[in-house]
Amino acid sequence: MWVPGEQAGMGFEVSRRLGVADTVTLVNAVVGFVAGAVAFADLHLAARLLLLSVITDALDGIVARGSESSAVGPLLDSITDVVSFGATPSLFVYVLLVERFGTVTExxxxxxxxxxxxxxxxxxxxxxxxxxxxxxxxxxxxxxxxPNSLGAIVLSTAYLGGIHHPIVLAGVMLVFSVAMIAPFDYPKPGPKHVTPVGVVLALAVLAPDALYQFGPRAVLVVALLFFLAGPRYYWAD
Known part of the structure; x- marks a missing residue:
């Protein structure tokens, strides 16, 4: 008779097998989930939470480099990215379109x-x-x-920067959807670029309307430039 945990020998042993970086990754999943839920009530706050999720995603990479990474860490990160940077942007677009055209009953x-x-x-x-x-x-x-996080950044910073037209944002996200499987190699941004962008991202989260929406608009410009020119002109080092 099969006994739970017998085949694996030792069960999940979550506390032993998960590292500090994995905990940060799971926090990212929570923030991304909350952003998706909040989108139905407050898109502005949801956009800020989505950017906070981007920051959390960067932090787990920093923590992973500074400590021993667990075997399950890369898979956890990929699954969390689908939640925070796949499902949440889709919910965001859904709410935008429903607010414009109405629900299915309407x-x-x-x-x-x-x-x-x-x-x-x-x-x-x-x-x-x-x-x-x-x-x-x-x-x-x-x-x-x-990377799906790039589309999430563009969507949230565009909205925080004053671009609210649902057709425009939905159209951009459709283009980005196809771009995720396009035959172009996107480089992984290096630390010297991640840090300053992270500071501006934090400004966009904490004070999105400050200095004529400088934070979200600056990040939006950088993200669009990376989307258009990154595969050809960017070198992480």
Whole structure:
């Protein structure tokens, strides 16, 4: 008779197998989930929480480099990215479109299906990219396809920077959805660039309206430049 834990020999042993960096990764999942839930009530706050999730994601990488990484860490990070930077942006777009066109009971089933398909595209392509990356891609330096966190950054900073038109934002996210499986290698940003961008990201989270929305608008410009020119002109070192 099968006994729970017998096949593995020692069970999950979560407290022993998870490291400090993994805890930060799971905090990222919580922040991303909360951002998705908050989007239904307050898109402005949801955008700020989404950027906070980006910061948390960067922190777990810093912590992982400073301590011994667990065996499950990379997979946890990939799954969390799908939650925070795949599902949450899709929910954000869904709320934008529903606020503009109405719910399925108000617009009819055809429009409701269209809204759902457009909004869910980002999480679907994010899942596909993550699955292919975990299965077929070995190097972490050059990653085929746009990282899903980049789309999350553009969406949230655009909204905080004053771009609220649902068609525009949904259209941008559709383009970014396809970009996640495009045959372009996106480099991993180096520490000398991550730190200053992180400072401006923090400003966008804490005071998004300060200095004529400088924080979100500055990050938006940097993110768009990286999206357009990163595969060809960026070198992490």
């Amino acid at each position: 617009t009819g089933p055809a429009m409701g299906v269209a809204i759902t398909l457009v909004a869910s595209a980002y999480v679907v392509f994010s899942i596909v990219r993550t699955a292919f990356y975990e299965t077929y891609i070995e190097t972490a330096d050059g990653r085929p396809g746009m």
